Every structure is written in structure tokens, then in C-alpha cells.
Amino acid sequence: MSAAAGELPGTVSGGAVRRVLEAEVARARAARPERRPRAVDVGGGSGSWAVPLAVAGCEVTVVDVSPDALASLERRAREAGVHGLVTPVQGDADQLAELVGAGLADLVLGHGLLELVDDPARAAAALAAVAAPGAAVSVLATSRHAAVLRHVLAGRLDEARAVLTDPDGRYGPGDALRRRLDGPALGALLEATGRLRVELVQGDGVLEAWLPNAVRDGGPAAVRDAAELEELAAGVPALQEVAARLHVLARALPTA
Ligand SMILES: C[S@@+](CC[C@H](N)C(=O)[O-])C[C@H]1O[C@@H](n2cnc3c(N)ncnc32)[C@H](O)[C@@H]1O
Structure with missing residues (x-):
């Protein structure tokens, strides 16, 4: 995942989410050292999360309705030298379990998805259904x-x-x-699946609306300072709700 920082030069946001995903990849690797961690990225688009996950050594299946996004994903994966680890699948989140199999993924991403789908409860259930027991489900959603x-x-x-x-x-x-959702609504949506327990809520893009252009344009050192401040702010409850996006990590419960 460290490649993600290199892939998005000059960005202030995303660091706190990347840290959490790095920890989940390490956790999956420790639990099953005999194989690569398996990630499913739903609405993964052109691969801004999927390609760094593949660079970090995961097998990543990206399910997206858009053929154009999947074509960009394939290009990006080839450029990053991880084409063999990324499987693009055209399809809707509603058909997720049929497309990738139920209960097999170590890490499931639904980033920028729940604000777009017809039925967010059905999409949350689909994310939960493809997660293996103990797997992480990472959801990033635009904040109200x-x-x-x-x-x-x-x-x-x-x-x-x-x-x-x-x-x-x-x-x-x-x-x-x-x-658009707020933190409690997003957590409730995931827990209402009956298969997920929320472990973490944090902000992503806390500083986005407030950062003066002078800092953004102030060169790599200024951007690095802002990114560090962003990571500190991401975990502060009072600031999370004004972050551009909310990030929730939920854990798939053991099956009965
Ligand atoms: C805002 S983009 C997010 C892309 C990526 N996950 C990210 O965080 O950068 C949303 C993506 O979800 C896809 N999408 C929208 N509705 C979907 C659905 N019902 N099932 C699967 N993908 C969907 C879109 O085609 C688009 O690529």
C-alpha cells in the first residue's frame, strides 16, 4: 500500500484509510501465510485502491458496472506491473456473491459505492456476504x-x-x-446486515474544504505536513463528521 502514496502525488487525504488497509493486508497474510490475501473491490472503478492492494501482494477482484472504468483499471494495473493479480469483473454489486463467490474474501472494499447504488442496505448485505468470517469490510462514503x-x-x-x-x-x-450519510447511519447500515460488527470509524479528507491553496501549492514539504495533520485529525470524533468522506471498517462475524 505504500505505493498508493507514490501513485497519488501531492494528495493530502487517504493516509488514514491506507494505514487501516495495510494493517488488514498484514493481518490476512499472517492468518494465511500459504497464499496471497484475497481482496474484492466493489465499485472499484479505475483501481485507485485495487492497484495499490495488488502492488502490496493481494489478489484483487474488481467488480464494477462500468466497462470504461474497468478498461482504465486494466491499463493502470499493467503499468504498475500487477496485471496478473487484478481480475476485472463487469457487474452490479447486487450480483456480487454470484460473481465472486460467497464468504471467500479476506478484505472487501466498498469505496464510493453506497452513495450511488439503488438500495444501500442490499449493497451492504452483498459486501458482507462475500467476506470470509473474520474478514474486514472497508466502506468509504461521502459525508452529509x-x-x-x-x-x-x-x-x-x-x-x-x-x-x-x-x-x-x-x-x-x-x-x-x-x-449522503453520517457516521452513525453508515455504521447502522453495516451492522443491520447481521453479519458485520463495526470496529472503526474515521474521517477521510478532514482538511479538504479548509486547506488554503497556498498550502496545497506550497510544494511537497507543505503537502507532507498537511497529510500528517490530516492523519491525526482523521481519528478525532469531532472532526470526523466534517471530513469529506467517512471511513468505516467492519469485521465479518463468524458464521453460526
Ligand atoms: C465514485 S467511483 C469510486 C471508485 C473507487 N472505488 C474509488 O474509491 O476511487 C464509484 C464507482 O462505482 C461504480 N458503481 C456504481 N454503481 C455500482 C453498482 N451498482 N455496482 C457496481 N459498481 C457500481 C461506478 O461505475 C464507479 O466506478
Whole structure:
């Protein structure tokens, strides 16, 4: 996963999520040293998480509805020299268990997925179903509260009010997202599957809306300092809810 930092030069966010995924890859490797960790990335898109996971030594199956995204994924995996470890599968999250098999994955990712699908409860159940007992399910989702503040900062008070009060946290019919969640709602969605227990909630992109361009454009040292601050802030409950995205790690319960 250290390759991810190299792959996204100059970014401030993502470090806290990467740390958690690195620990899960190490955990899977220690539990089953005889084979590579198996990851399933649902809505994995062009591979911004899947390719670093493959570079870290995982076998990664990426399920995505978009053929274009999967074509970019294959290109990216080839460029990173991990083409043989990445399996692209075109399909919907709803068909996940049929596509990749139930209960086989050591690590399941649903990053940027639950805000787009028709039925988030069904998608959460699908993520849980492909996780092996004890496996980690990592979910990253756009935060409702950060979106409220972002609209306020841009002077769009009507949109801010809509995101705050709409049951799905949308600003109107033109909103590209089907919903925005807060931390408790996201955790409840995963635990309602009956197969997952939430172990960690953290922010991703705590600083995104607030960081002045002078820092972003201040060169690698300034970006590194901001990334360190971002990682510290990610775990602070008061700041998590204003992070651009919420990250939840849930553990698949043993089967009865
Ligand atoms: C916002 S992108 C996130 C990409 C990647 N996971 C990341 O975090 O960078 C969302 C991806 O989910 C895919 N997607 C949307 N609905 C889906 C569904 N029902 N089943 C599978 N993939 C879906 C889209 O095609 C897109 O590639």
C-alpha cells in the first residue's frame, strides 16, 4: 500500500484509510501465510485502491458496472506491473456473491459505492456476504455534514439547507449522488446486515474544504505536513463528521 502514496502525488487525504488497509493486508497474510490475501473491490472503478492492494501482494477482484472504468483499471494495473493479480469483473454489486463467490474474501472494499447504488442496505448485505468470517469490510462514503459546510463556504445556502434537511442528504434533482450519510447511519447500515460488527470509524479528507491553496501549492514539504495533520485529525470524533468522506471498517462475524 505504500505505493498508493507514490501513485497519488501531492494528495493530502487517504493516509488514514491506507494505514487501516495495510494493517488488514498484514493481518490476512499472517492468518494465511500459504497464499496471497484475497481482496474484492466493489465499485472499484479505475483501481485507485485495487492497484495499490495488488502492488502490496493481494489478489484483487474488481467488480464494477462500468466497462470504461474497468478498461482504465486494466491499463493502470499493467503499468504498475500487477496485471496478473487484478481480475476485472463487469457487474452490479447486487450480483456480487454470484460473481465472486460467497464468504471467500479476506478484505472487501466498498469505496464510493453506497452513495450511488439503488438500495444501500442490499449493497451492504452483498459486501458482507462475500467476506470470509473474520474478514474486514472497508466502506468509504461521502459525508452529509461535510457537504453542508462545503455549500456554506461557497455561499450556496439553499443547497446547504437541502443537504441538511433532505432525508437522503441530497441538494436537489441535479445531485449526482443518491444519498449522503453520517457516521452513525453508515455504521447502522453495516451492522443491520447481521453479519458485520463495526470496529472503526474515521474521517477521510478532514482538511479538504479548509486547506488554503497556498498550502496545497506550497510544494511537497507543505503537502507532507498537511497529510500528517490530516492523519491525526482523521481519528478525532469531532472532526470526523466534517471530513469529506467517512471511513468505516467492519469485521465479518463468524458464521453460526
Ligand atoms: C465514485 S467511483 C469510486 C471508485 C473507487 N472505488 C474509488 O474509491 O476511487 C464509484 C464507482 O462505482 C461504480 N458503481 C456504481 N454503481 C455500482 C453498482 N451498482 N455496482 C457496481 N459498481 C457500481 C461506478 O461505475 C464507479 O466506478
